[in-house]
Amino acid sequence: MPPLLRYLIRRLVSIPLTLLIVTAVLYGVVMMTPAETRATLYMPRNTGPRMTEEQYQAMLERMIEKYHLNDPYPVQYYYWLGNLLQGNWGYSPTLQQDVLTGILQRTPATYELTLYSILVFIPLGLVSGVISASRQHGLSDRSFRLAAFVATSLPPFILAMILIATFYINLHWFGLGRTSTAFGQVVSSEGFKTYTGLLTLDGLLNKRPDISLDALRHLVMPVFTLAIAHWATLGRVTRATMIEELQKDYVIAARAHGIPGKKIIWRHTLRNAFTPALTSSLLSAAALLTGVYVVEIIFNINGISALAVGSMAFVPDAPAAMGFAIYSVLAVLVLMAVLDLIQALLDPRLREENLR
Amino acid sequence: MSARRSFLSHWRNWLGLLLVAGFVFVAFAAPLLSPQDPENPGTTKIVGRFTDIRPHPPSPEAPLGTLPGQLSVYHTLVWGTRSALSFGLAVAVGTAIIGTLIGATSAYFGGWFNDLMMRITDAFLAFPAIAGVVLIQQMLTIWLFNAGAYYSMGGVGGVFYITSSGTIMTPEDLPFWLVWLQQLNPVMIAFVLFSWMPYARMMNTVVLRLKQVDYIHAARALGSGHGRIIFRHLIPNAIAPVLVLAARDVGGMVLLQATFTFIGLGGDSPWGALLSGGRNWVIGPGGSVLTYWWIFLPATLALVLFGTAWNLIGDGLNEVLNPRTR
Numbered sequence: 001m002p003p004l005l006r007y008l009i010r011r012l013v014s015i016p017l018t019l020l021i022v023t024a025v026l027y028g029v030v031m032m033t034p035a036e037t038r039a040t041l042y043m044p045r046n047t048g049p050r051m052t053e054e055q056y057q058a059m060l061e062r063m064i065e066k067y068h069l070n071d072p073y074p075v076q077y078y079y080w081l082g083n084l085l086q087g088n089w090g091y092s093p094t095l096q097q098d099v100l101t102g103i104l105q106r107t108p109a110t111y112e113l114t115l116y117s118i119l120v121f122i123p124l125g126l127v128s129g130v131i132s133a134s135r136q137h138g139l140s141d142r143s144f145r146l147a148a149f150v151a152t153s154l155p156p157f158i159l160a161m162i163l164i165a166t167f168y169i170n171l172h173w174f175g176l177g178r179t180s181t182a183f184g185q186v187v188s189s190e191g192f193k194t195y196t197g198l199l200t201l202d203g204l205l206n207k208r209p210d211i212s213l214d215a216l217r218h219l220v221m222p223v224f225t226l227a228i229a230h231w232a233t234l235g236r237v238t239r240a241t242m243i244e245e246l247q248k249d250y251v252i253a254a255r256a257h258g259i260p261g262k263k264i265i266w267r268h269t270l271r272n273a274f275t276p277a278l279t280s281s282l283l284s285a286a287a288l289l290t291g292v293y294v295v296e297i298i299f300n301i302n303g304i305s306a307l308a309v310g311s312m313a314f315v316p317d318a319p320a321a322m323g324f325a326i327y328s329v330l331a332v333l334v335l336m337a338v339l340d341l342i343q344a345l346l347d348p349r350l351r352e353e354n355l356r
Numbered sequence: 357m358s359a360r361r362s363f364l365s366h367w368r369n370w371l372g373l374l375l376v377a378g379f380v381f382v383a384f385a386a387p388l389l390s391p392q393d394p395e396n397p398g399t400t401k402i403v404g405r406f407t408d409i410r411p412h413p414p415s416p417e418a419p420l421g422t423l424p425g426q427l428s429v430y431h432t433l434v435w436g437t438r439s440a441l442s443f444g445l446a447v448a449v450g451t452a453i454i455g456t457l458i459g460a461t462s463a464y465f466g467g468w469f470n471d472l473m474m475r476i477t478d479a480f481l482a483f484p485a486i487a488g489v490v491l492i493q494q495m496l497t498i499w500l501f502n503a504g505a506y507y508s509m510g511g512v513g514g515v516f517y518i519t520s521s522g523t524i525m526t527p528e529d530l531p532f533w534l535v536w537l538q539q540l541n542p543v544m545i546a547f548v549l550f551s552w553m554p555y556a557r558m559m560n561t562v563v564l565r566l567k568q569v570d571y572i573h574a575a576r577a578l579g580s581g582h583g584r585i586i587f588r589h590l591i592p593n594a595i596a597p598v599l600v601l602a603a604r605d606v607g608g609m610v611l612l613q614a615t616f617t618f619i620g621l622g623g624d625s626p627w628g629a630l631l632s633g634g635r636n637w638v639i640g641p642g643g644s645v646l647t648y649w650w651i652f653l654p655a656t657l658a659l660v661l662f663g664t665a666w667n668l669i670g671d672g673l674n675e676v677l678n679p680r681t682r
Binding site for chain 1: 475476482483484485495611638656663
């Protein structure tokens, strides 16, 4: 088996393992509530407001009976996990929807936003870090350090407020939400086929480039807000590792051989600096997702964050909160696996030896 | 000594220290700078009629103007400093201690114990703080609901609850632990629970390397216990990166807290509440941001300066303690 494949498999196996730990802890937390609350985790769809109080109580009793909710923790956890794996994530009273349906419906919006932010901040962060390191104490280094410093000290929501005030309210260049109202109707109509869920791509695939353009225009502000903070962090880490790397013997040897400075930096040193730089992004994957949710809420994008907002309505909604937590952890794990894979592609040492 | 001298030889570090000193001064002098309303103490003060929804420009009672509802911006700004400083320090110190202890002990004992602890650390690393906030908030709501409180309201007279039958409940009708739990800040708990992992990982790598060093073996041979080795030898020698991260976290955590308050997920950041309370008035007539400048400018400046101050200190410490990555 090629080393890369073996590395990938080992990496993917660790996802369910981590999920098992997380869900076990989550259910442990839920054990601190009475059995009636735990029964709501199993509520099927449409048990909504039409039921009378007695019918609802009877249903709760049935659920407690059926899923052994008065049994010890391991038994309950087993039944709940099985239910979860079968796609029954419960019914959320605040969303008025099955939790899993609600999540899947909103995934593309979150996914699109995250994808574009990563596509913007990783290349930009690496490049600006490298340029800054190769001209240490020069003008571009100073200006990068200043910009990165401002970016890390400025809270994203203030940046978002400034952007909204300037480009939405005053200049009308970019909009809030995912699409303009008119295009939103087209997207939700029958004629518009969903291929990837990403509006920017689906517009092209449906031969409606105007929709893609509109979706892109709505992505500019949230992507900029998200990318700016992570660009600064990644750039600073890249700069630090590059400076360290540039002082190593092999760089001096390469210089002595007469290899041009540009080639040394971009071909040799950068590859070695990749790993620590990407590791920093890997470790902040959870922070990135938190940022995505925050930006979604501020820019009024109906993504996964809708489950979090619903939980602030002070209505007991255990299924939505649990679904939100589990799905977020899953998303972070996938994000980490992707970054890990990029790392392994760029750095053969990682895939051949288990360094962790 | 030399580390201290080189820390103080950069103007940027002085700027950071000066800013922090300013915030500390405002935090301690808050009762003098803006006395609280004895009738209704707290980080907000109403000057004028509560029903007046127009923000008013600076006046003698409210030196930085008022928000809709006639909340004094100056008062919240001053008292918010105290809240921000204590929140940031509590979270940063709490996470640093938890992370350091977990990282150091698991590395010291090594073997399967270390594997298990690092596996748990990784699991926590995949948990976004926002999900933690939502979960803790939900648990509180569920417990309240099961205690009979249907809907909780905070008002001028304190917090009260409405039961499912429509009657009003006061906190005295609830179990004491639930009242006590409500005093806690869910965002603070979530931040402490979900930000110790970087400290643990950093500590873990350093201690794994350090514990092979001769002087640790010597200490062991001289009869030092595990606790003494960990606390007297390992942690002090590996603490530098922890200090850097903790200094940056003081600012970072406060900014994140304000973010959560701004988007309506709790957190009780007075500065964040200032910005969310005035967000509909940022743009004045004619699209001008200058008309109601006092709505957003003071709180924005306070937050940015707070973040800047701790970032400067963190960067300064980093340059002094880890000179290689300059």
